[in-house]
Amino acid sequence: MDLLKRIILISLIFITAGNVSAQTEDGNADATTKESTEFNAGPFIMNHIGDSYEWHVATFGDFHLSLPLPCILYSSNSGLHIFSSSNFHHGHAEYEGFKISESDPNKGKIVEVATGERPWDFSITKNVLAMLFSMCLICFMFIGMKKYYARNVGKAPHGFYNALEILVLFVRDDIAYASLGKKNGDKFMPFLMTVFFFIFVNNILGLIPIIPGGANLTGNIAVTCVLALFTFFITTFSGNKEYWQDIFWPHGVPLWLKCPPIIPIVELMGVFTKPIVLMVRLFANITAGHIIALSFYSLIFIFGAKSVVAGYSVASVSVVFTIFMSVLELLVAFIQAYVFTLLSSIYFSMAIGGEHEEETAKQLIN
Amino acid sequence: MTLMTILSVMLDAVQDPSFMAKFGAGLGAGLGVIGAGLGIGKIGSSAMEAIARQPESVGDIRSNMIIAAALVEGVAFFAVVCCLLVIVG
Numbered sequence: 001m002d003l004l005k006r007i008i009l010i011s012l013i014f015i016t017a018g019n020v021s022a023q024t025e026d027g028n029a030d031a032t033t034k035e036s037t038e039f040n041a042g043p044f045i046m047n048h049i050g051d052s053y054e055w056h057v058a059t060f061g062d063f064h065l066s067l068p069l070p071c072i073l074y075s076s077n078s079g080l081h082i083f084s085s086s087n088f089h090h091g092h093a094e095y096e097g098f099k100i101s102e103s104d105p106n107k108g109k110i111v112e113v114a115t116g117e118r119p120w121d122f123s124i125t126k127n128v129l130a131m132l133f134s135m136c137l138i139c140f141m142f143i144g145m146k147k148y149y150a151r152n153v154g155k156a157p158h159g160f161y162n163a164l165e166i167l168v169l170f171v172r173d174d175i176a177y178a179s180l181g182k183k184n185g186d187k188f189m190p191f192l193m194t195v196f197f198f199i200f201v202n203n204i205l206g207l208i209p210i211i212p213g214g215a216n217l218t219g220n221i222a223v224t225c226v227l228a229l230f231t232f233f234i235t236t237f238s239g240n241k242e243y244w245q246d247i248f249w250p251h252g253v254p255l256w257l258k259c260p261p262i263i264p265i266v267e268l269m270g271v272f273t274k275p276i277v278l279m280v281r282l283f284a285n286i287t288a289g290h291i292i293a294l295s296f297y298s299l300i301f302i303f304g305a306k307s308v309v310a311g312y313s314v315a316s317v318s319v320v321f322t323i324f325m326s327v328l329e330l331l332v333a334f335i336q337a338y339v340f341t342l343l344s345s346i347y348f349s350m351a352i353g354g355e356h357e358e359e360t361a362k363q364l365i366n
Numbered sequence: 367m368t369l370m371t372i373l374s375v376m377l378d379a380v381q382d383p384s385f386m387a388k389f390g391a392g393l394g395a396g397l398g399v400i401g402a403g404l405g406i407g408k409i410g411s412s413a414m415e416a417i418a419r420q421p422e423s424v425g426d427i428r429s430n431m432i433i434a435a436a437l438v439e440g441v442a443f444f445a446v447v448c449c450l451l452v453i454v455g
Contacts, residue, residue: 046454174429277440284443339436 002147009136039305041298048294049216049287050108051127053085053100057211064090067211069129073098075112075119085123127223130215134201142197171196171341179345180352188348191234195227196341203286203333207326218336219287221279228279231344235351236271242353247271274347278340285336293325391452398445405438 047056055067068086075081081096091100094113101111111118124132141164148161157165176185176192205213217223245251247267249258257263299318304311373386382388413431417424 277444280444280447281436281440284447285439288443288446335432335436339433339440342433 002144005140005143009140012136039298039301041295041302044298045291045294048214049219049290051125051220052108053088053110053123053125054090055126055129055211055215069126070124071098071110072122072124073110073119074122077112077114081119126215127217127220130202130205130212130217131223133212134198134205134217137205138197138201167197167200168193175338175342175345179342179349181349184349184352185345188234188345191230192341192345195230195344196337199227199282199340200334200337203337204330206286206290207329207333216286216290218282219290221283224279224283227282227340228275231278231347232272232275234344235275235347238348239351240353243351274343278343282336282340285332289325289329289332293322293329296321296325388453391449394452395446395449398442398449401445402439402442405442406435409434409438 053071054069056064057067058065068084071081071083071085073081075097078097081098083095087093087095088100091102091108093099097113098110098119099113101107101109101116106118109118110121110123145161145164145168148157156162171193172185172189175196176189179185180188199218202217206216206218208214247270248261248264250263250267253263296318299321300311300315303314409431413427416427
């Protein structure tokens with residue numbers, strides 16, 4: 001079964017790669033010739049940061065190598081449509097009454113030609129495919145780890161699982177047990193592990209420039225919004241009486257701050273701003289890191305457009321800076337996953353109230 | 367006075383009518399990052415002093431310093447993201 005799963009996964013990857021089709025820029029002579037001679041750093045960077053309906057692998061002069069992804073649309077006018085995004089020819093053509101919008105409110109997204117509105121869009125875009133890939137990767141790593149530990153009970157792990165064990169124990173001991181204590185830590189452990197490895201693996205994959213990496217998933221605010229929503233719902237639904245009392249009628253606060261409710265309103269705003277800050281922190285850190293690294297890299301091409309000699313001389317400086325930024329991004333990838341998970345565990349510990357205080361006190365004494 | 371004349375000259379020269387917004391956004395991002403720099407500098411300096419006082423607690427101090435720095439940086443990123451929204455939106 002183990003071997004079969006591996007075969008299925010690897011063949012899935014190759015099938016996806018085999019669908020990479022060669023697309024050339026056709027027609028629209030003026031627009032494309034202008035694009036191919038000038039280098040626009042702004043759109044270049046934004047295309048790498050953002051989501052798209054095809055996965056652009058490489059460009060050889062005029063020749064774009066990209067993987068077209070399925071568009072799954074449901075329009076209230078015309079029903080369900082499933083087709084490949086290669087029908088849009090990089091946004092130049094219409095297909096089945098849909099086109100990729102060029103104007104501002106929905107720029108780059110599929111809109112209906114007739115009304116200009118968005119249909120229900122369930123397409124497998126670049127970010128969705130990257131997320132599915134990282135999900136498969138994480139399941140592969142951890143199901144393999146479970147089998148490995150079941151086979152080698154009591155023995156120290158070797159190789160990849162040895163390295164993975166360091167991270168797993170780090171999340172368990174320094175994040176979950178440190179804020180929640182042992183009993184409650186075990187209760188919230190699945191979520192904390194999942195969220196840590198999801199964020200960490202996706203951050204790392206975002207740094208790899210070649211497919212299937214390079215998709216900037218955690219720099220998509222919708223993804224970080226969902227992660228923060230998970231934290232918010234778990235905190236809200238495991239909040240006990242003491243937690244809500246601390247918000248609406250805090251202990252030790254004078255009456256004149258509680259009766260025209262100043263402190264309760266501030267505390268209630270805090271309940272909502274804490275997940276929002278989690279969301280924005282992860283999104284902004286990862287996106288800003290990508291923008292900076294890509295800007296350093298684009299410097300070569302901006303200077304190269306002025307003169308070839310300038311391009312080559314800037315190249316050495318730019319490569320050094322890009323390497324520095326990428327190493328910093330590796331550190332940021334780990335730190336952001338750590339901070340998100342740590343803050344989630346701290347919010348959980350505040351929600352379940354003072355039970356953990358005795359336990360952590362006992363741990364400190366021992 | 368001179369600032370207003372400079373700005374009006376810029377307005378004549380530039381075609382983009384929202385240049386004032388972009389100017390403000392750039393300025394805002396720079397100011398926001400000053401706060402982050404000061405805050406993280408303070409965190410780093412107190413961490414250095416604490417390590418100098420008690421070198422065997424380097425590990426604990428380092429992890430706490432990184433957590434505090436990440437939190438302060440998160441706030442600075444709010445400012446940068448707002449300014450980016452002004453520029454691209």
